[in-house]
Amino acid sequence: MLEHVLLSVHVLGGIVFVGGSAAATSLFPRYAPAAAGEGRSRSVAVALHRITRGYAVLGLIVPLAGMILAGVQGRTGEIWITISMILTAVAALLLATQIHPRQRQVLADPGDSGRLRLLSMLAGVYNLAWAVVVVLMIVRPGTGQGG
Template sequence: MENALLAIHVLAGILFVGPVAVTTSIFPRFARAPADGGSVAPGLAVATVLHRITRVYGILALVVPLVGLALAAVQGRLGEVWITTAMVLTAVAGGLLALRIVPSQRDALAAPLDGRGRRTLGMMTGLFNVMWAVVVVLMIVRPGAE
């Protein structure tokens, strides 16, 4: 059971969180206002697809923490600090994605972003990705693990 949960946890992280990290990072580049003052931004179709991938895979990525919690329970590690830290970072990253990044992307599809908007969205995306990177490091290093 433990091996199956670990395999599902790792595969879901790679297959669901990975694409969200990529699409959120690329999105601001395609969600910019047209340079010539035209009415349609050239990258709008690409931005629309990236937003859809971010939304769908963001929802599918819920499998990662759910299976991770089950795995930690099976292993008897729920009380360890590194697990708690990873859970908090995962919740914050998920909240940032659901409450800030996805709505900002949706808004950008309606009114393409200017330079400041792209930088702000890029900063939120960078923070989201750094949190996931820290979670991965915690999973590997397991500081304070018994």
């Protein structure tokens, strides 16, 4: 029963919170104020910035539930768990030290589109890290069993 609850929290948290932050980081550059302001909306960009922060904080439940679940299942030594935890840490650091602060800078001082291109690239790396984690959880390399 505990495993089912942990797995449910882990998966639902990933879909809602990680998915929400991934979508917000990807959409932010499209709406952020810039020198050429066509199709831009500061209010939407501000909302996406808040979603990025809020869902990232709430998303901490995902690795926490995942680590507890791995411990309960006795899987903490499996390579796919280790790689997933490393990628999760990389994604979290990228969000906390690069994406969110740069979003704040763009909102405070709209400037050249180069900063928005960089934010788009960082969002792509962030989303790629999460995509790899999802694939690892499905394939589970090194366990001799997929799915």
